[in-house]
Amino acid sequence: xxxxxxxxxxxxxxxxxxxxxxxxxxxxxLYSNTAELTHINYQLDFKEDLITVPTVKITGKENISKFFxxxxxxxxxxxxxxxxxxxxxxxxxxxxxxxxxxxxxxxxGTPTYRFCQTFVLERIENxxxxxxIVNDIIRFIPEPSYEYQIQPSNS
Amino acid sequence: xxxxxxxxxxxxxxxxxxxxxxxxxxxxxLYSNTAELTHINYQLDFKEDLITVPTVKITGKENISKFFxxxxxxxxxxxxxxxxxxxxxxxxxxxxxxxxxxxxxxxxGTPTYRFCQTFVLERIENxxxxxxIVNDIIRFIPEPSYEYQIQPSNS
Amino acid sequence: EKTNNVSIEFPLFFNTSEEEFxxxxxxxxxxxxxxxx
Amino acid sequence: EKTNNVSIEFPLFFNTSEEEFxxxxxxxxxxxxxxxx
Numbered sequence: 042x043x044x045x046x047x048x049x050x051x052x053x054x055x056x057x058x059x060x061x062x063x064x065x066x067x068x069x070x071l072y073s074n075t076a077e078l079t080h081i082n083y084q085l086d087f088k089e090d091l092i093t094v095p096t097v098k099i100t101g102k103e104n105i106s107k108f109f110x111x112x113x114x115x116x117x118x119x120x121x122x123x124x125x126x127x128x129x130x131x132x133x134x135x136x137x138x139x140x141x142x143x144x145x146x147x148x149x150g151t152p153t154y155r156f157c158q159t160f161v162l163e164r165i166e167n168x169x170x171x172x173x174i175v176n177d178i179i180r181f182i183p184e185p186s187y188e189y190q191i192q193p194s195n196s
Numbered sequence: 197x198x199x200x201x202x203x204x205x206x207x208x209x210x211x212x213x214x215x216x217x218x219x220x221x222x223x224x225x226l227y228s229n230t231a232e233l234t235h236i237n238y239q240l241d242f243k244e245d246l247i248t249v250p251t252v253k254i255t256g257k258e259n260i261s262k263f264f265x266x267x268x269x270x271x272x273x274x275x276x277x278x279x280x281x282x283x284x285x286x287x288x289x290x291x292x293x294x295x296x297x298x299x300x301x302x303x304x305g306t307p308t309y310r311f312c313q314t315f316v317l318e319r320i321e322n323x324x325x326x327x328x329i330v331n332d333i334i335r336f337i338p339e340p341s342y343e344y345q346i347q348p349s350n351s
Numbered sequence: 352e353k354t355n356n357v358s359i360e361f362p363l364f365f366n367t368s369e370e371e372f373x374x375x376x377x378x379x380x381x382x383x384x385x386x387x388x
Numbered sequence: 389e390k391t392n393n394v395s396i397e398f399p400l401f402f403n404t405s406e407e408e409f410x411x412x413x414x415x416x417x418x419x420x421x422x423x424x425x
Contacts, residue, residue: 051396062403077284098284120404120412126396127333129232129253131316133288141314141333144399145413152416153409155337157312159296161286178282178296182310182337184420206359217366275367275375281359299362300376307379308372339383 049172050128050140053162057174058121065116069106073163073173078105080179083112093181094154121146122153137163138172155182204327205283205295208317212329213276220271224261228318228328233260235334238267248336249309276301277308292318293327310337 060068072078082097099108109116123144131139140160145153161176215223227233237252254263264271278299286294295315300308316331364372401409 054400058400058402075290077286079282079284096282118403120408121402122404122409123400123402124338124398125335126398127234127251127335129234129331129333131232131331135230139314139316139331139333141312141335143312143335143337145409147404147409147412151412152419153412154416157296157298157335157337159294159314161294161316176284176286176294178284178294180280180282180296180298180312182298182312183279184416209363213363213365273366275371276365277367277372278363278365279361281361300372302367302372302375306375307382308375309379339379 046130046138047128049138049162050126053138053140053160053172054123054126054142057160058123061119061121062117065109065113066106068109068116069102071174072102072105072177073165073175074102075100076102076105076173076175076177078108078174078177080108080177081115083115092183094156096179096181115148118148119146120148131161132163137161137175155184156180157182201285201293202283204293204317205281208293208295208315208327209278209281209297212315213278216274216276217272220264220268221261223264223271224257226329227257227260227332228320228330229257230255231257231260231328231330231332233263233329233332235263235332236270238270247338249311251334251336270303273303274301275303286316287318292316292330310339311335312337 057068057071060071078099079096080099082095084097085095099105121144123142125143127141129139131137138161140162141157142159143155143157145155147153156179158179159176160174162172163175165171165173212223212226215226233254234251235254237250239252240250254260276299278297280298282296284294286292293316295317296312297314298310298312300310302308311334313334314331315329317327318330320326320328
């Protein structure tokens with residue numbers, strides 16, 4: 042059972058991130074009707090040297106679809122490195138999956154941004170073999186040296 | 197609704213981390229019978245200068261209880277700084293809560309370790325006012341400079 | 352079900368203070384610098 | 389329900405390569421150093 046949950050998690054990650062760059066308009070098909078998404082706020086023109094990337098919360102498949110369509114260009118250009126992935130069973134009769142990933146992402150010409158992301162996937166009612174995203178939260182992690190003031194050198 | 201979910205999330209965080217240091221033996225009371233926990237592997241004697249902290253996965257309230265009792269001393273000494281907290285509704289009729297936190301932790305005399313942690317809380321069947329932890333995953337994030345090799349200076 | 356209208360400011364410290372945290376953070380910083388030698 | 393017995397090695401790269409990532413990482417590193425001036 043545990044092995045299967047891990048396999049499902051890995052396959053999901055591949056589908057999710059590959060679809061993101063290849064066809065953002067089809068990313069929203071992965072979400073349930075009442076899904077909640079906390080993702081990059083592309084409407085804010087954030088600067089490269091920002092210590093973190095602003096996020097926005099979107100509720101419902103329809104709004105999530107609009108979000109990915111509106112930001113198609115930036116979403117397509119997203120480049121991602123996943124460093125770790127923890128997976129557990131969750132939900133009704135533990136038929137769902139929760140995933141916690143950590144990694145770094147960037148776009149053409151930008152520096153890298155560290156992030157962590159959590160997903161909850163649940164079985165679709167009339168289709169025991171399919172899983173929908175019901176929760177998706179990304180959070181960016183500031184780079185350490187921005188927050189730690191180095192002592193001026195004595196020279 | 198959303199405001200309430202956020203309030204529940206904040207109150208949960210306070211309860212969880214305060215109980216951790218004040219009475220670890222009562223932490224396991226917060227988990228459901230079939231909960232899964234990915235937490236610090238206290239059995240491994242990890243060194244201070246390790247770039248990350250090893251974790252272990254524990255399933256079921258009884259094993260979680262044993263885990264906190266066995267590691268009581270280290271758990272009591274845990275010191276935590278929470279930097280961020282994202283919250284969404286989840287689960288059956290969206291009566292559950294999912295939380296993603298980021299922060300840093302340490303013990304007496306150790307340096308700090310960066311981490312992210314995700315929780316899923318679900319309503320208890322015969323008690324609509326109470327929430328149980330069904331998932332709890334912590335993951336440590338390596339410090340940047342350990343992974344980036346600095347060029348030797350020309351001087 | 353009703354919860355108080357709590358508004359929480361980050362960072363939050365549990366079982367520690369900002370001062371104690373800063374010292375541990377400095378230890379982490381020293382390790383980081385040493386690793387660059 | 390049956391999935392192939394896939395074993396995944398980290399890090400995983402999507403829409404990028406290790407080389408391209410290293411360049412973006414270097415840009416981040418430069419910004420970090422500049423912020424310390």
